[in-house]
Amino acid sequence: xxxxxxxxxxxxxxxxxGVLRLSGPQALPIALQLARRTKPLRPRYATLATLYxxxxxxxxxxxxLYFPAPRSYTGEDLVEISCHGSLYxxxxxxxxxxxxxxxxxxxxxxxxxxYLHRKLSxxxxxxxxxxxxxxxxxxxxxxxxxxxxxxTEKVRAFRQQLIEFLALLELELDFAEEDVxxxxxxxxxxxxxxxxxxxxxxxxxxxxGRAIREGIPIAIIGxxxxxxxxxLNALLAEERAIVSEIPGTTRDTIExxxxxxxxxxxxxxxxxxxxxxxxxxxxxxxxxxxxxxxEAFLLLYVFDASQESLSEAQKAAGQLVGDTPPxxxxxxxxxxxxxxxxxxxEGAIPISAQHRIGLDRLEEAILAELNRxxxxxxxxxxxxxxxxxxxxxxxxxxxxxxxxxxxxxTELIAEELRAAQAAIGEITGEITPDEIxxxxxxxFCIGK
Amino acid sequence: xxxxxxxxxxxxxxxxxGVLRLSGPQALPIALQLARRTKPLRPRYATLATLYxxxxxxxxxxxxLYFPAPRSYTGEDLVEISCHGSLYxxxxxxxxxxxxxxxxxxxxxxxxxxYLHRKLSxxxxxxxxxxxxxxxxxxxxxxxxxxxxxxTEKVRAFRQQLIEFLALLELELDFAEEDVxxxxxxxxxxxxxxxxxxxxxxxxxxxxGRAIREGIPIAIIGxxxxxxxxxLNALLAEERAIVSEIPGTTRDTIExxxxxxxxxxxxxxxxxxxxxxxxxxxxxxxxxxxxxxxEAFLLLYVFDASQESLSEAQKAAGQLVGDTPPxxxxxxxxxxxxxxxxxxxEGAIPISAQHRIGLDRLEEAILAELNRxxxxxxxxxxxxxxxxxxxxxxxxxxxxxxxxxxxxxTELIAEELRAAQAAIGEITGEITPDEIxxxxxxxFCIGK
Numbered sequence: 001x002x003x004x005x006x007x008x009x010x011x012x013x014x015x016x017x018g019v020l021r022l023s024g025p026q027a028l029p030i031a032l033q034l035a036r037r038t039k040p041l042r043p044r045y046a047t048l049a050t051l052y053x054x055x056x057x058x059x060x061x062x063x064x065l066y067f068p069a070p071r072s073y074t075g076e077d078l079v080e081i082s083c084h085g086s087l088y089x090x091x092x093x094x095x096x097x098x099x100x101x102x103x104x105x106x107x108x109x110x111x112x113x114x115y116l117h118r119k120l121s122x123x124x125x126x127x128x129x130x131x132x133x134x135x136x137x138x139x140x141x142x143x144x145x146x147x148x149x150x151x152t153e154k155v156r157a158f159r160q161q162l163i164e165f166l167a168l169l170e171l172e173l174d175f176a177e178e179d180v181x182x183x184x185x186x187x188x189x190x191x192x193x194x195x196x197x198x199x200x201x202x203x204x205x206x207x208x209g210r211a212i213r214e215g216i217p218i219a220i221i222g223x224x225x226x227x228x229x230x231x232l233n234a235l236l237a238e239e240r241a242i243v244s245e246i247p248g249t250t251r252d253t254i255e256x257x258x259x260x261x262x263x264x265x266x267x268x269x270x271x272x273x274x275x276x277x278x279x280x281x282x283x284x285x286x287x288x289x290x291x292x293x294x295e296a297f298l299l300l301y302v303f304d305a306s307q308e309s310l311s312e313a314q315k316a317a318g319q320l321v322g323d324t325p326p327x328x329x330x331x332x333x334x335x336x337x338x339x340x341x342x343x344x345x346e347g348a349i350p351i352s353a354q355h356r357i358g359l360d361r362l363e364e365a366i367l368a369e370l371n372r373x374x375x376x377x378x379x380x381x382x383x384x385x386x387x388x389x390x391x392x393x394x395x396x397x398x399x400x401x402x403x404x405x406x407x408x409x410t411e412l413i414a415e416e417l418r419a420a421q422a423a424i425g426e427i428t429g430e431i432t433p434d435e436i437x438x439x440x441x442x443x444f445c446i447g448k
Numbered sequence: 449x450x451x452x453x454x455x456x457x458x459x460x461x462x463x464x465x466g467v468l469r470l471s472g473p474q475a476l477p478i479a480l481q482l483a484r485r486t487k488p489l490r491p492r493y494a495t496l497a498t499l500y501x502x503x504x505x506x507x508x509x510x511x512x513l514y515f516p517a518p519r520s521y522t523g524e525d526l527v528e529i530s531c532h533g534s535l536y537x538x539x540x541x542x543x544x545x546x547x548x549x550x551x552x553x554x555x556x557x558x559x560x561x562x563y564l565h566r567k568l569s570x571x572x573x574x575x576x577x578x579x580x581x582x583x584x585x586x587x588x589x590x591x592x593x594x595x596x597x598x599x600t601e602k603v604r605a606f607r608q609q610l611i612e613f614l615a616l617l618e619l620e621l622d623f624a625e626e627d628v629x630x631x632x633x634x635x636x637x638x639x640x641x642x643x644x645x646x647x648x649x650x651x652x653x654x655x656x657g658r659a660i661r662e663g664i665p666i667a668i669i670g671x672x673x674x675x676x677x678x679x680l681n682a683l684l685a686e687e688r689a690i691v692s693e694i695p696g697t698t699r700d701t702i703e704x705x706x707x708x709x710x711x712x713x714x715x716x717x718x719x720x721x722x723x724x725x726x727x728x729x730x731x732x733x734x735x736x737x738x739x740x741x742x743e744a745f746l747l748l749y750v751f752d753a754s755q756e757s758l759s760e761a762q763k764a765a766g767q768l769v770g771d772t773p774p775x776x777x778x779x780x781x782x783x784x785x786x787x788x789x790x791x792x793x794e795g796a797i798p799i800s801a802q803h804r805i806g807l808d809r810l811e812e813a814i815l816a817e818l819n820r821x822x823x824x825x826x827x828x829x830x831x832x833x834x835x836x837x838x839x840x841x842x843x844x845x846x847x848x849x850x851x852x853x854x855x856x857x858t859e860l861i862a863e864e865l866r867a868a869q870a871a872i873g874e875i876t877g878e879i880t881p882d883e884i885x886x887x888x889x890x891x892f893c894i895g896k
Contacts, residue, residue, distance in 0.1 A: 010466065011533060013459035014580050016558070016896035017467050019530070046492040046513050058592055060579070065494050065513075082467070082528075085459060086580045088588045110464070131508070132462050132534045140536045144506055448464035 004030065005105035005113075006097035008090050009447035015085030020093050021447065022081070022102060023074040023110055030100045031064055031079040034093070041066035041079070051083070051093065059096075060089045074110050075117025108444025112437065115429060122429025122440070123152045126383060129444050130213060137262030138212045138375065142382055150379045151202065152428050158195045159428070162421040165191065169414040176410075188413075189404050192397050195420075199394050202381045208374050209382030215257055215266035216370060217295045219327075221320060222302035227334040231302055231353040232256060232269050235363075261367040263375065268292050296327045298369050300362075302353075305333035310348045330365055385440070389423045396420035452478065453553035453561075454545035456538050457895040463533030468541050469895065470529070470550060471522040471558055478548045479512055479527040482541070489514035489527070499531070499541065507544075508537045522558050523565025556892025560885065563877060570877025570888070571600045574831060577892050578661060585710030586660045586823065590830055598827045599650065600876045606643045607876070610869040613639065617862040624858075636861075637852050640845050643868075647842050650829045656822050657830030663705055663714035664818060665743045667775075669768060670750035675782040679750055679801040680704060680717050683811075709815040711823065716740050744775045746817050748810075750801075753781035758796045778813055833888070837871045844868035 004024030010017065022030055028040060035049040047064045062083035072078035083089055098104060108129070115125040123146060130143035168183035211217065220228045236258055254269040270289040293299065299321065303313035310331060317329065331348040337355050349365055351358035370376075381387060400416035425431030452472030458465065470478055476488060483497040495512045510531035520526035531537055546552060556577070563573040571594060578591035616631035659665065668676045684706055702717040718737040741747065747769065751761035758779055765777065779796040785803050797813055799806035818824075829835060848864035873879035 009464040009533070011459035011461035011463040013461060014893070015459040016457040016469075016580070016893060018458065019465050019467065021464075044494040046494070046515065057589065058596065059588075060592075061595075063513075065511075067494065080530075084576070084579050085457070086582055086588070088582045088584065089579070092588075128532070131532050131537070132464070134534055134536045136536065140507075140534070140540075141505065144508075147509075148506070445462070445464060 004102045005109055006030075006094060006102035007105035007110070007447040008094060009080075009110075010085065012087065012090075013085075014087055018083055018085035018090045020081045020083070020090060020097070021105075021110060022079045022097060023072070023076050023105075023113060024102070025077060026101050027077045027079045028066055028068075030097055030102055031066065031081065033100050034081070034096060035064065043068050044071075051081070051096075053092070054096065054099070059092055060084055060086075070117065070119075073119070074113040075119045076113060105446060106441070107446050108441030108448055111444060111448050112441045115437075121149060121152050123386075123427060124149055125429070126385075126440055128448065130382070132445070132448065134213075136212075136259050136264035139264060141378075142209065142212050142380055145378055146382070151381075154198065155424050156428050156430075158191075158198065159421050159424045159430075161191055162195070162417055162424070166414060166417045166421065169410050169417065172410050173414065185404060189401065192401050192404070196394065196397050196401070199390050199397070202379075203387065203390050203394065205374070205377060205379070206381040206387045208377065209380030210384075211297060212263070212375060212380060213382045215264045216297050216375065217266045217268055217292070218298045218300065218366065219268045219270050219293050219296040220300045220302060221270050221293070221317070222332075223304075223316060226302045226304050227353045228269055228302050229254075231300070231332065231334065231351070232267055234353045234356050234359060235260075235267065237356075260363055261370075263367070263370060265366075268296065293321060294326045297373055297375070298366065299325060299327050299329045300332050300366075301329050302332045302334050304335050305348075305350065306335045306338035313348075328369055330362070330369065332362060385436070386427050389426045393420045393423035396423065452550045453557055454478075454542060454550035455553035455558070455895040456542060457528075457558075458533065460535065460538075461533075462535060466531055466533035466538045468529045468531070468538060468545070469553075469558060470527045470545060471520070471524050471553075471561060472550070473525060474549050475525045475527045476514055476516075478545055478550055479514065479529065481548050482529070482544060483512065491516050492519075499529070499544075501540070502544065502547070507540055508532055508534075518565065518567075521567065522561040523567045524561060553894060554889070555894050556889030556896055559892060559896050560889045563885075569597060569600050571834075571875060572597055573877070574833075574888055576896065578830070580893070580896065582661075584660075584707050584712040587712060589826070590657065590660050590828055593826055594830070599829075602646065603872050604876050604878075606639075606646065607869050607872045607878075609639055610643075610865055610872075614862060614865045614869065617858050617865065620858050621862065633852060637849065640849050640852070644842065644845050644849070647838050647845070650827075651835065651838050651842065653822065653825060653828040654830070654835045656825065657828030658832075659745060660711070660823060660828060661830045663712045664745050664823065665714045665716055665740070666746045666748065666814065667716045667718055667741050667744040668748045668750060669718050669741070669765070670780075671752075671764060674750045674752050675801045676717055676750050677702075679748070679780065679782065679799070680715055682801045682804050682807060683708075683715065685804075708811055711815070711818060713814075716744065741769060742774045745821055745823070746814065747773060747775050747777045748780050748814075749777050750780045750782050752783050753796075753798065754783045754786035761796075776817055778810070778817065780810060833884070834875050837874045841868045841871035844871065 002025065004022060004026035006020065006022045009019045009021045031041065032038065034051045036052050037049065041047050041064055043066055049062060049064050051059045051062050053059050060083045062081050065080040065082070067073070067078040067080070069075060069077045081093065083093065094104070111120065111125050111128050114120045115122055120128070127143050127146035131140070131147055134140040134143050165183050165188050171182050172180060220232055222228050232254070236256055256267050258265055258267065270292060301313065301317050303316070308316070310333065313331060333348040333350045334353050336350045337352040337357065349358060349362050351362055381390070396416045396419035400413055400420065403413050403416065422431050426436060450473065452470060452474035454468065454470045457467045457469045479489065480486065482499045484500050485497065489495050489512055491514055493513070497510060497512050499507045499510050501507050508531045510529050513528040513530070515521070515526040515528070517523060517525045529541065531541065542552070559568065559573050559576050562568045563570055568576070575591050575594035579588070579595055582588040582591050613631050613636050619630050620628060668680055670676050680702070684704055704715050706713055706715065718740060749761065749765050751764070756764070758781065761779060765773070781796040781798045782801055784798045785800040785805065797806060797810050799810055829838070844864045844867035848861055848868065851861050851864065870879050874884065
């Protein structure tokens, strides 16, 4: 961190304003060189300055902001240059910074430095990337709660207690010949049980947390011509804030994203799903569609209410998804515009996808079901990395509990406690091998 | 301008930083409401603050910068909110500003307000849009010189002198019965002649100025199979900073953009151009291709050096573009890799487009020719609006000169001087009908 990094921090398209950031020991000297000033910048004060090309030609008028270490985003000397959002100007500014001694920042390097200077915990640093990418209110809330350190504090306290017990156990090992017991086995057992419950709670929330971040999969199923695609399009047309289509969807399933009630939904039209495949190619398509169903939080079973009753639909659905469906089913009675009299059996939601009737009620039912499944919770585990660490922690804790119950030797128990606290320490960033850091920050954009 | 406007000022894509701007009397109160602060912000000082949703949930941590009137971009109270570059956060922030009493800014409205508060001349305000859109060093230099008021100062001084003479002439009209002459006719004549020369100089630079802003058209012509497309692709492949393809190119001409020596070039492959059309459809294609040639600053005539000599090529070119070509021709002897011995006649540039031989020399020759045509000049007229005003000013000045030479009455001369100063005043913005303002700022992006 002896070097100074530079990168454009705003999105790469022409705009009113563009911002370039410099962080490191040379941040201020480089900014002064760009502005051909000798007087240092007043800290945290917006200074209007003309920036110059190397040949003395004016490049732009900009606002310079100097944040001296340690009161800056990175904890280092940092300068923000707010200029006209011209790609030419931003490119030239970057080139000039490099020629004055800065290095182009790697993805996430500003935030990495913030973490290394203890301005952010690792959990918070990861939340920054989530915050930027969040597309729905729920994803934003989740990222924000992580940014505020939602479970860092909680697991940090547990880890602290583990470490204290570990110290006592190690003391026992030092006095092994005297056969003393500094650490209360009963209290240790109690701590491990409490920690196990907490970790189980967080692990159980991972599926929901991931769905909030990546979009909640909901499958639309039903017979051909029941109106599945029409429903998909009707739902998309209803909602303004449509997230753009995702590339790389398979031929077998069409996936569309929309924002509903603060959630980002991934609506999956399982066009390829039939009860009996005609040939091996179709069988493969059905296998993939079934896989998609396994991920879904909710199935919308669409049937043609002018042709079929709810109980007939339920029979047909059984053939499609089996007797124990992979997710709750909402029964959607479509084409009610073709019925003479108002429907319907209890338990189905009457709609006309084509005429956009009843969609409000359907949307309400979807949201009620998602809230019932705990997707509205404040603290959810949402990172694969955290899940993996917690799984390792849980394994070590379960081993330790078993060893305690078996009355095993101190050395073995201490070994498991060491593994457990290390696994938890990886989440908060107190223990972090370099390759973990590289992995985390590679997912950031440049300039962050 | 009693209301407060708000808009995101950075490009609309996820990024490390996004900036929202508020300008107007409510800018500070709205910012304080977002941050739930009562203490006003210290002027021009970077204040870290948490911003909240209406329900009290934290939305983001942001840096607030308050620029009190008149020392701000718009000349009004202005607050810049620099937050995480999340589209969700930026959208919510905008919505909150609107619900706290701001109005969404129209395109260019911040800069319009800067003009109306006399922070920028109209010429400078127009240059802001050019500055943001500039893709090449030359376009940037041109916009920057306009931003610095390159010819505003010059024409303003002329206009001032016109107005002084006008005042004297009007004094004469007041004393019409006494037949006095306050304004020296000889000095007025001199001023008008000098102004005419200056305006002629600026008008002559308009073609070059427009080409710098929009890309310099260069046509590639030659017989079929001479290697025109191969040359086009080879030039594009050489240059890294390729500007993306322009949509809506006709079938008859393919246009590609590239940056060369700080210029943005529009390379036009006139595939449809033949000496003799086969049918009416082709005749129309040829008509369009010829039209393109009229705009070109340079023609690259490509011939197959393994099949044709330079003098043969020159004869063939005559059939294609006539004896007086619309632009200078560079003779490009292609396919020299097929020749046994090194070429060639003087006056042609030997290359192999396929094997990328000789492209450096060709590029140098192109740049030398463009500089020869004055494209490197510092001050160039580049806006159609300015051209139109100067044309009207020139007409009035020529009329006034004629009237002076004819010894016409004071009233008629004064009338022409009024028209001339008004036309010039429109460029600098001293005289600006509302419809002109609307037209200018409609070309801005929102947030500027």
